Amino acid sequence: MSSSPKPSAPVINFPNSPIPKNPLGEGRYIKxxxxxxxxxxxxxxxxxxxxxxxxxxxxxxxxxxxxxxxxxxxxxxxxxxxxxxxxxxxxxxxxxxxxxxxxxxxxxxxxxxxxxxxxxxxxxxxxxxxxxxxxxxxxxxxxxxxxxxxxxxxxxxxxxxxxxxxxxxxxxxxxxxxxxxxxxxxxxxxxxxxxxxLPLPADDERPFRLQVFTPLSESSIAPFLTDLQKRVKPENIRIGSYPLSQPGAHVALTGSDRERVKELGLEVEKELQGRLLSAEETELMIKDKRQ
Structure with a gap:
């Protein structure tokens, strides 16, 4: 004899607050x-x-x-x-x-x-x-x-x-x-x-990140990345490298000028025998680091 299903609990559905005025002032956004x-x-x-x-x-x-x-x-x-x-x-x-x-x-x-x-x-x-x-x-x-x-x-x-x-x-x-x-x-x-x-920045004000995989060791790519960071620092572009459990490293390039970051990504790819990672690969890599 089968038992009757239990009634489901009522769904909570409270109204949200109205969106208030910009707390930082008109025309300002969070930086x-x-x-x-x-x-x-x-x-x-x-x-x-x-x-x-x-x-x-x-x-x-x-x-x-x-x-x-x-x-x-x-x-x-x-x-x-x-x-x-x-x-x-x-x-x-x-x-x-x-x-x-x-x-x-x-x-x-x-x-x-x-x-x-x-x-x-x-x-x-x-x-x-x-x-x-x-x-x-x-x-x-x-x-x-x-x-x-x-x-x-x-x-x-x-x-x-x-x-x-x-x-x-x-x-x-x-x-x-x-x-x-x-x-x-x-x-x-x-x-x-x-x-x-929240008064968030417009899309064109947001930074762009590009990741490059290289099979080379982090120590061997350090001199090139040091020189590259000095060269692009005035452009407010940041360079980072992250070792992997297997041979190789990920190089991250972050900046607000999307086209310039892409240009530098191609340079890193060429100089470090690397490969540009797709957006999907980058997202999976970030999730792996969080686990």
Missing amino acids: TAAALIIGDEILNGNILDRNSNYFARFCFENGIELQGIEVIADDELKILEASRRMVQKYDFVITSGGIGPSHDDITYPSLAKSFGQELKYHDETLRRMEEASRHRTGISQQLTAAGKRMALFPEAGEVLFVASDTWVPVVRLEGKLCIFPGIPSLFQKLLDNLKPF
């Missing part, structure tokens, strides 16, 4: 960025930080120059110092971690203090949190005091609901600093969905 990764568990090796790598790729693909990544402890003074310094220096800053219900989740109160704000419960976040809890088996519909802490935000922060299938928002302070959870799957979802809310 530089930094990441502040918060958590004792990252520093003691208990958890592997995947979010900074994902953010680095996000920045490159969207034409933003990521200029710094810092990992700090769950310490109020460290959060205050780093967040203030980064907001003064960069156009786009993210924090990752420390916004859960636990005693050591101090990111929201620390950032509120950093920018002279009080903490205030956000009613719409509480409502969405309670609604989402009804869709999860084994979860009480009555929110606990600890759970409600996850909706206790700096009062002047922009609360951006960017993904319809989660109650978790991105809170933005000073028009620059965006606060993210540390869970990689949720971090990635919110970051990807934040794109329409």
Whole structure:
């Protein structure tokens, strides 16, 4: 006798926030960025930080120059110092971690203090949190005091609901600093969905990367690449080389002038007995490095 199928849980479908005005001002766009990764568990090796790598790729693909990544402890003074310094220096800053219900989740109160704000419960976040809890088996519909802490935000922060299938928002302070959870799957979802809310560079302002495979060893190609980097440095083109587990190396050329980078790629291909990699091969190579 077959059992009847279990009814599927209702699908969460919250409305997203409207797109606000450019927080940097009309006509300006994000040029530089930094990441502040918060958590004792990252520093003691208990958890592997995947979010900074994902953010680095996000920045490159969207034409933003990521200029710094810092990992700090769950310490109020460290959060205050780093967040203030980064907001003064960069156009786009993210924090990752420390916004859960636990005693050591101090990111929201620390950032509120950093920018002279009080903490205030956000009613719409509480409502969405309670609604989402009804869709999860084994979860009480009555929110606990600890759970409600996850909706206790700096009062002047922009609360951006960017993904319809989660109650978790991105809170933005000073028009620059965006606060993210540390869970990689949720971090990635919110970051990807934040794109329409960011003043990103136009396509023609974004860097272009080209990869060349060479069967030669990294030490043998070093003199040529050293000379090449000196030659193209005034053109703001960067040259990098990465050894492989098998004989050979990958050479990466990155710059804003697509045609010039392609021209140099042909030169590297010829001089190093190499082969230009297709976009698909480059993407597979990047994925392999991330694993």
